[in-house]
């Protein structure tokens with residue numbers, strides 16, 4: 001079975017991301033077709049990138065980097081749950097991605113964005129970042145609106161049709177995640 005991480009990309013107190021990521025995780029659990037895990041970058045207490053060597057060297061000096069590396073290396077694919085901050089992804093998420101390199105390479109990713117415009121601009125930016133760490137990104141994505149999927153811009157109440165989009169995104173993540181796992185195994 002593929003191992004798929006649902007990565008919660010916001011870290012601030014009171015974040016809406018927690019409810020969104022849990023909803024994605026619950027839908028994933030009902031599928032039963034992969035080993036899904038919710039990964040909260042907040043749990044890793046990553047400071048701003050503080051490793052002296054480029055992550056491409058894989059020579060980590062800090063325990064927080066080693067812990068983050070081991071966690072991310074253990075997955076075949078990722079689903080990033082990201083809000084939009086100033087038309088981009090949160091700095092905490094970019095920082096967490098920047099900490100590593102080889103752990104991401106030849107894996108697949110899908111996206112769940114949320115914000116005033118469904119987090120679309122953040123997801124588009126994240127796709128560019130993914131290309132640099134050699135993650136293949138699937139087309140299907142989920143965009144949740146602060147206007148229609150959060151009651152009073154606050155309580156997460158997703159429109160029912162989004163569940164279909166989440167599953168369509170997971171279908172592609174599993175297909176590509178499996179193909180890239182085969183590629184990695186052939187190269188190993």
Ligand SMILES: Cc1cc2nc3c(=O)[nH]c(=O)nc-3n(C[C@H](O)[C@H](O)[C@H](O)COP(=O)(O)O)c2cc1C
Nearest residue numbers: 010012015016017083084085086087114115116117
């Ligand atoms: C620093 C900051 C910048 C934001 N910039 C945008 C933005 O550019 N576009 C947008 O649609 N929403 C923006 N928002 C609204 C967020 O998408 C919304 O508050 C969302 O709940 C943030 O996710 P979080 O609660 O998980 O942190 C911004 C929020 C914050 C805190």
